[in-house]
Amino acid sequence: MQIILVSRHLKAARTITIMPRHVLMVFAAFFILVLSSSALISWLSVHFRLPIVENLMLSLQQQESRKVHDYLSNNLQLMATRLGELQAKVLQLDSLGERLSGLAGDKPPTPAAKAKDAQGGPFLPAPLSTEALQQEINRLAAVVETKTDELSFLEARLLEKRVKDRLLPTTLPVKDAFFGSPFGYRQDPIAGLRAMHEGIDFIAPPGTPIVAAADGVIVSAEYHPEFGNMVDIDHGAGLTSRYAHMSRLDVETGRMVKGGERIGALGNTGRSTGPHLHFEVRMLGVAQNPALFLKQGQEFAQIKHR
Incomplete structure (x- = not known):
């Protein structure tokens, strides 16, 4: 690119040739200037604690803290809900297991009651941490899986018993004989x-x-x-x-x-x-x-x- 300069102060017109490297040098100088200015402003803001910048940083920290808090709260709520669902599922499986055991003729052994030491005092609920909640969820999930396997076994026993009862010749072949x-x-x-x-x-x-x-x-x-x-x-x-x-x-x-x-x-x-x-x-x-x-x-x- 060529630029021709014409002025009354100049005896003759001057021609300036702009090469691509000149354009790149101008852009590089501009970029360096912007970065230097930003770094200088940031250093001055932190060093002299300018109110505007300090308020902006505090606002950003509060927003980030609020996001983290909301995320943890939502996760804890979901985990607590899941824990409640698993506890209810365990109770349902226990009740169903007892009924199936009775139908199958297999009475589950009743564990001997263990004497407990005297205790008392006011009720002060202790909220579970995230790790404790996850451990309890994992434990109850394993209990549910075990109970499900036991019920599958009882179901098979019950089906076997029903089939066996139907195939055993237990009906009188002649009535009133x-x-x-x-x-x-x-x-x-x-x-x-x-x-x-x-x-x-x-x-x-x-x-x-x-x-x-x-x-x-x-x-x-x-x-x-x-x-x-x-x-x-x-x-x-x-x-x-x-x-x-x-x-x-x-x-x-x-x-x-x-x-x-x-x-x-x-x-x-x-x-x-x-x-x-x-x-x-x-x-x-x-x-x-x-x-x-x-x-x-x-x-x-x-x-x-x-």
Whole structure:
């Protein structure tokens, strides 16, 4: 860039050439001047404690302190709220755990009460610090996690118990029946010799409804030369039940039945001397005493004895 200077005091026009380095030098000098002036004013303000600058610095400090205080207050309030929520959650989990334990049949052990020394005095609440609040929150969070695991275990136990109760043959297969031959050795009613009776007999009029003793799947519903019209039900885990000498079969093989559902009618078919139901319970093919299972139900007391 060239600048031409023309003046009456000059005999001839003068030309000034401005190079880019000259412009950079001017800007650098200006920047240095501004920084020097700012540093000088700051030094004078601090050294001589000028009121305007001192008030400005005090205002900035107060604003910063207020921001820090608000931040801490909000955090403490949030932490206190979280602490209260966790404490309420622990109480709810304790109450729910006790109810589930009762339903599952597992009573939680009651801790022995520990004698405390005599104490007293006025109540002077001691507010928790941020660190103490965080520690208490962490502790209660761990307690909640432990309680949740315990409740999950109780829930599984309760579900297992309910399934087990539904699959155990505890329902009387015949209502309003008389108790006949028990499980064990007896004199065979036809051969007259000592023989093993692998079930129990229920005596009732012909046509009396027969129901499944528990939930299961029909694995056999057919005529047997000795058992007559017979139904076998698989209850799972190797547990089966058998219903023999029926006059009619109301189910077919492969069908699922529920405990108390009708499967046929009482009769006198097969190797039998009169109308009755022969009821068996087997575990892995081995005959068990059905009375041990029926006694776990609420209907066993209804059995009539002659």
